[in-house]
Structure formats: C-alpha cells, structure tokens
Amino acid sequence: MTPSPTAPHAPTADTESESDLLDLCVIGGGVNGTGIARDAAGRGLSVVLCEKDDLAQGTSSRSGKLVHGGLRYLEYYEFRLVREALIEREVLMESAPHIIWPLRFVLPHSPQDRPAWLIRLGLFLYDHLGGRKRLPGTRTLDLRSAPEGLALRDSYHKAFEYSDCWVDDARLVVLNALDAADRGAKIYPRTTCTSARREDGHWRVELKSGTTGQTRVLRCKALVNAAGPWVQEVLGKVTGFNSSRNIRLVKGSHLVVPKFWDGPQAYLVQNTDKRVIFINPYEDDLCLIGTTDVPYEGTADEVAVDQAEVDYLLSAVNRYFKQQLSEADIVHRFSGVRPLYDDAAENPSAVTRDYVFDLDDQSGAPMLSVFGGKITTFRKLAEHALQKLQPYFPDLGPDWTAQGSLPGGDIPDADFDSFRQSVTKDYPWLPASLADHLSRLYGTRLRDLLGPARSLEDLGKHFGAQLYEAEAHYLMEREWAVTAEDILERRTKHGLHLSAQERRNFETWCAGKMAKAG
Structure with a gap:
C-alpha cells in the first residue's frame, strides 16, 4: 500500500533536524489543537502539530458528542459564551453536515425542580440569542398525548422540546487534522514534545516518536500549547515556564x-x-x-x-x-x-466553559497557551488564537474557516439527505446500513474510500457489523490510524457492534499489518 501524502514519515536517523524555520508548532492533537493547526495552515503559515497519543485520544473523544449552545449556562449569566456557541452551531452544521446534524431534545418538566416560567424564559433566549436559521424553535408538549411521552412516567404531564446538534467528536478532530494536512501542515500523532526552549529569537523544539523512539528537532517562530488537561504540564516540564492562569x-x-x-x-x-x-x-x-x-x-x-x-x-x-x-x-x-x-467557582457545574489565552512573547518568540474551551466553540477559539498571533505574522491571511467545509463536508446546500440518496444511486450494491455508515463518517470522501469497488467482495475481508477491510486500509493510509483501538473507538464506533471474538480477530489483523509496515 502506498502511504498517504498526509501521513507522517518516521525519521531515518536517531535525530532528524529541520533547518528551515517554521512558522508554528502546535502541541496537542485534540479539537483545539487541530482546529488551530487547520486555521493557521489555511492562512499560509507553515505548521507542525504533535500529539503524544492518538488524535482525539483524550478529552475530545470522551465528550457528550453535542454541538450546543449550553442551555444551562444561561443560569450562570454566560450570555456571551451561549451566543457564540449558538452562532457556531449554525456554522458547523454547514461545514460538516455528515458528522453534525440536528437533534430535538425533550425536557420533561418536574415541578420539584426549576419552575416552568424559568425554563420558558431560558428557551426563549436560547431560540433568539444566536440568530437561529436552520433549526426549528421550541415547542411545548402535552406528554399525555404526545408520542414523546410514551416512555416517560405518567406523573410527567408537560415537556418542552428544543433543538441542538449531534456531533461525532473524534471524527471532528480527525477532519480538522486532515484539512490542516491538505493545506500543508505536518501532523505527528504519537509524538511527544520533550523540550521547547527559546533560542536566538525563535523556538527550538524536540519531538520524540512514541513508536520508533527517534527524535526530531524543529525551529519555529511561535509555539501554541493546546494540550488540554496537560496544558500546565507542558508549561512546566516542556517549556520551563509558569502561568498565572490555572485549569x-x-x-x-x-x-x-x-x-x-x-x-x-x-x-x-x-x-x-x-x-x-x-x-x-x-x-x-x-x-x-x-x-x-x-x-x-x-x-x-x-x-x-x-x-x-x-x-x-x-x-x-x-x-x-x-x-x-x-x-x-x-x-x-x-x-x-x-x-x-479556573474561575474560582465552588460548584464544578458552574465553572465557566469559556476559554482564555495566555500569551508570553519574551524575546520575540511567542507562546500561546489555551485554557478551557468546549467542542462547540473550537473553530472560534482557533480563529481568536490566530488573531492573537497576527502581530508576529504580518503577512497572515484573513479569517476563513467560517466559510470553509471540513473534509467530506462539501455537500451541496449542506443537504445530507440528498447526498445520501446520491450514494444509493451511485453504489446500488451497498447495503443501506453500510451506505449510511460510510456516508455519515466520510461524506463526499466516501468515493475515495470505495475507489473502484463494484461489489461487497471488492471491499475485502468482512470483520463483522459494517467493518470491511477497505475501510480499515483507508483509515491506516489516510487518517493516521495505527492500532485496532484507533479504528474501533475513535475513527469509527465499530467497537460497539463487534462481538468479543470479532474484535480479537480484527486486533490480530491490525497487528499483522503494522508488523509488515514496520
């Protein structure tokens, strides 16, 4: 198999030095890090991103998988955050309609908890703060007659129904990394940043591969610390700096x-x-x-x-x-x-979901550390991060991601249903459930995955559920998947549908492929 041009190449010596001065090194392969790398690459910067584990292996694959405004944040007067998130909800639906889609939420009213008038007020604000365009508004349900009430206890008579969106969180991260790579960024999963030090007005960064143990040395103008839960660890152990910000x-x-x-x-x-x-x-x-x-x-x-x-x-x-x-x-x-x-709130549920930047620009070599954030606002966070760095890159391109589709998301009018129908027409031999799966995960790039296939047999070995060899090959060649877990838990959710024996068989197959590749 021919490696994808976007896949990282292992160093050929114990230490590989890159003499070229790069623009930006991003530490952290979660949604914020890949979002920043994508935005920066799209503005013309030369970018490297490193992640100590697999892409999205941490927080960004373990979320509630929602693109939402944060209805409950209204109680904590986070109006700016909610408004920004509601606006982003619409932007993200347009950019990736294959992995982000509308979902209606039924909120049964319990008289023992928040009063009905307070919920109505919150939902009114929720409907109007963000300039809602594509999603239907709130309605009141009589649970005694509405089908949505059948599963609920008979003691609940009223509910409110409103809109938010579902997102495949781990795929959102991978798609950002893919788009960054397509725009010239180098993406290095399973690569730890072991040291970052200022040297002659730039950063000298050492990266160590977790698979080969080899070291790569980079020189870059700016550093972004988007390590999520490890942001302070990177500050202290990798760069040797402290910050007044805490998480x-x-x-x-x-x-x-x-x-x-x-x-x-x-x-x-x-x-x-x-x-x-x-x-x-x-x-x-x-x-x-x-x-x-x-x-x-x-x-x-x-x-x-x-x-x-x-x-x-x-x-x-x-x-x-x-x-x-x-x-x-x-x-x-x-x-x-x-x-x-850390905004010093006593109640964990009241801690802000907003994000804060810490910019240290000693010696003219800036380091931008990202504290906080949430999946829904990752694109805006990345945009703000590049705006913070703009003074150091006078030729930086303008904001662009609000109009940019993520890989596979270039579906006309963001109409996923019409796209799905076209898949059925073009690939009549695909079972409906498999066509649904491939359309949802890969969008228009489904055609790259299927290639010249004209039958199920052309997809190779069937591992169980909707998992075929062609998809596994594609994920290894194009999306940096290395282990069975990368494929079963993050690139897809096949792991939820395979039997224990099917999973063991797939793990054996993956191990064999990696042994040959190594």
Missing part, C-alpha cells in the same frame, strides 16, 4: 445502554441537584447517558468511571422513565477530563 480538571462520565424508547428524539432531564442529564440516541440502537461533573485530582491519563457516577446517572434516568435501568444494561462506559479555566 480545573472536572471529570465527566457517560454510560451507553440499549435505546429504550421509540423515535429520533433525545431527552434532557433535571436531576435533584439541579444538574441536567442528556439521554441521546447513539449508533442507531443504543443511547448515551451523561454527564457527571466531578472535581478530579488524578492524572488525566488514568481517568475512569467510578461506581458513584454509575449510580448517579442511572438514578437520574430512572426518576423519569418507565423502563428502569440497572448496571446490567450498560454495554459501554467512558470518562473524560475537561480542562476548564
């Missing part, structure tokens, strides 16, 4: 169970502690329940769901629904650490 680590955990209601709607329920829990359709026949907000003191690499969180989430769901869930229903669980900017 608070807040753990958010999610459960995956079989979907237990009919219809495409999601639910948002209020818990007795005033927090809200999302219960969202997931992967057709599953649902995603989350999230918790727990102060976290451990290392971000070792975060895991604990029993108290399981009990908390199940209790919140069982308070509202007729079908009572137990731990035996859980088919998957995951936990992530949110690196929130």
